Amino acid sequence: MSIEAAAPRRTTRIQQEKREKILEAALEIFSANGFRGATIDQIAEAAGMSKPNLLYYFRGKEDMHTTLMVRLLETWLAPLRELDDVGDPVTELRSYIRKKLEMSRDFPRESRLFANEILQGAPRIKELLEGELRSLVDEKAKIIKSWMRAGKIARTDPWHLIFAIWATTQHYADFDVQVRSVLGPDRGGDGRFEDAARFLEQLFIEGLKPGK
């Protein structure tokens, strides 16, 4: 018996693995049903364990969701962070659009989880949006503005440009059912992302060409 206060040591082995497995299951269920629509039982079953067992690793539903949200936001904004003013502006933007579209294709669950949260008014991440996200976007808007001043791309509103890129790319994850319903079985297959990439490139780049 030591005099030190009980230090909660992470058992890194099992604890880390189980937490990971739970988060994976939670992502699946939350993204498909929203926060209120998801039940702990569903998540526990998807993670292959009993509900009390799950609650041994996470304090509760909220805890899982928050953990997921915070982690997600980081990877979600990674492409924007990479937007750099070293390369050619048009190439940079094209690359950003492509990356975002690939994320919609490869991580649709993450996109939907995020969309769900925002739709409900972002009760759990409002501070993050007003703090971290806002300053990041401001920073990148500054870069984009410098490109405009240099005549590399057409003058327009950098913030709304970023919104437009977000909206058009995430649309293919968040509104996937609608996209596929409208395109039909033929055009709505795996090729839809390539079609989208081609279209978006044309839309943004042509629309951003400097001069007339």
Add this chain to the structure above:
Amino acid sequence: MSIEAAAPRRTTRIQQEKREKILEAALEIFSANGFRGATIDQIAEAAGMSKPNLLYYFRGKEDMHTTLMVRLLETWLAPLRELDDVGDPVTELRSYIRKKLEMSRDFPRESRLFANEILQGAPRIKELLEGELRSLVDEKAKIIKSWMRAGKIARTDPWHLIFAIWATTQHYADFDVQVRSVLGPDRGGDGRFEDAARFLEQLFIEGLKPGK
């Protein structure tokens, strides 16, 4: 006692009014919380009546939601229906974009209700999407294609063009919290829709101009 079977006659007076009031309340609650997140009690309170009373006018939660959904889809697609090939293509598209953006500004609840449904996989309106919506979009895509053939606008994918217009305009309703958080108190005020309109016009029109 007549021989005729009981004919349910609509009391048009109260019944019509109450149903309308309930639907208005349901729109408010459903759009803010999603289907599963909304409770009948909440809706009843928002409609200023007791739960059993509400259930006197609607068979249940599902009933309200479906009624709302069907009615909404009609008004939601009205602008697209108006897309006509009589006027100037660029003017037509510009007008469509403007109208859609105005709907996001004036009817954000309707937009969010719709987004919520699609996000969850559109369990209640999938057939409508694959039927009515698809054929409407196909029809309009044909018009857009003819504009391209005539050299009036740049050649590109009409379906993805429509998606892009939907995505960018609805973004201002569905992701409103994020938009305002990022823009901040100054730029995120009422003026944001005018800024968005200016930006979107430039993005789409410049990008659609024929030739180089």
Add this chain to the structure above:
DNA sequence: GCATTTTTTGACCAATTGGACAAACGTTAG
């Protein structure tokens, strides 16, 4: 004014669901 029909509500119910708990089970260090 009275009978009939429509509208409203308080009380109630069953199912779902987030979470608590203690007991059982497994693992590991000495």
Add this chain to the structure above:
DNA sequence: CTAACGTTTGTCCAATTGGTCAAAAAATGC
């Protein structure tokens, strides 16, 4: 082997919630 600690689960509980029902209250037709 055994004590100590980490892990797992069956069982239980209280709150929420969709929906019912019979009876009261209001409106309506004559």
